[in-house]
Amino acid sequence: MIAQRISHILPLALLAFSTAIAQPDALPDTPPDARLINALALPNGAYIISAPPSYSTSSSTGEDVVAWSPEALLDGTTTRGWCSASDAPLPLEFVVELSEPYRIEQLRFNTECQQEYEGISAREVTVEFSQESPASGYRTVGTFLLRPQSDTAIRLPAPAGARWVRITIESNHGNPSFTELMEVEALGRPTSAAVPAIDITGRWETNWGWVDLQQEGSNVTGHYEYRNGVIPQGGMERRVVSFRWVEAEANAEGRAVLVVNAEGTRLNGIWCHGDDITRYGFWVFRRSPNSVGTGGNITEERAVEGLKQELESKGRAIIYGINFANNSADILPESEGTLRTIGRLLKGNPSLHLLIEGHTDNVGTEADNQRLSQRRAESVRAYLMARHNIPPERLTAEGRGEAEPIGDNAFELGRAANRRVELKELRNE
Incomplete structure (x- = not known):
């Protein structure tokens, strides 16, 4: 989420969906609304269709975002930002x-630039939303005058629909060669809470070669071209979609x-190495024309063996695909x-005896999340006992609440990674 303090917030009266330049006024620190999703963040699934000439580029197979690249403008952090060529x-x-x-x-802008060059930070920025296409149907939200070395929060007078966002930097503060902007956010909620069923089974072309996926309900497995990897x-x-990848040969x-x-x-x-998804590279999948019928070809026996190997090597396994009703243990x-x-x-x-741990994100109170995680762990235990005839003495349930995140709760993807079940092998000492 954009830096820890918000030094300016735009008065509602100035936000009339026009091109008039709006000047932010100073207000006390305003914390971001934890219920809102930064729809512009690449870790939340946004995709850059086009960008201006930039000082650097992020490698499609790199393990981190490169400073001063277009990706650094939308990576959700102000530790690095974008600079023009x-x-x-x-x-x-x-x-x-x-x-x-x-x-x-809400919109948020950060101009806390590295001041190697005087007047380098963006000054006038126009934001437009479209619900029609990447090239048409845009409606101007406003052109905003940003101060150097500041965080600016802009609360819209009413929620505005967007599928595509066009951000135009009209001017900077006088530098003749370069323009910098550290971060832009658009905070909101999906238009529809309900999601039509989407089957991701099939072949996908990615920046790491092809990937074959197989989906059954919420369960996802697969394999991929790079280093003969498996999911x-x-x-x-x-x-x-959350998954574990393994490249045995490497x-x-x-x-x-x-x-x-x-x-x-x-x-x-x-994607990340290990379990820490706070340091990451990007993985972009596009459906292949030959998608239908390829599948992931991961048998259930292979999935069981993969889970067994993870428990044996680590003593624990992170499990995705166990979904619950909202704010419920059902x-x-x-x-x-x-x-x-x-x-x-x-x-x-x-x-084999297992400890079933429930984990949550940080939305809600710590006490509520602790109780919810305990109930969810107990639900998994009860399900395995009732539906799969596992003896109760082989299963123990424990809630861990929000105490052990593996992702950044500032992002929806990070929160999704944190909402998980973990299995740990219980060994007799």
């Missing part, structure tokens, strides 16, 4: 596609969290494929 002519335009239609409630376990919650493994766009034609998100029917894999693992290894 030398002598790139103003105006400078970005077009960004959101993962799905949103109702935007032994994963899950889908709403539009968010002795490498990690996590990926991606968002499926509204059309089901692209997945866009992040397990959704789509979770059966994932739970069946766990049940088969236990039946095939009669001496």
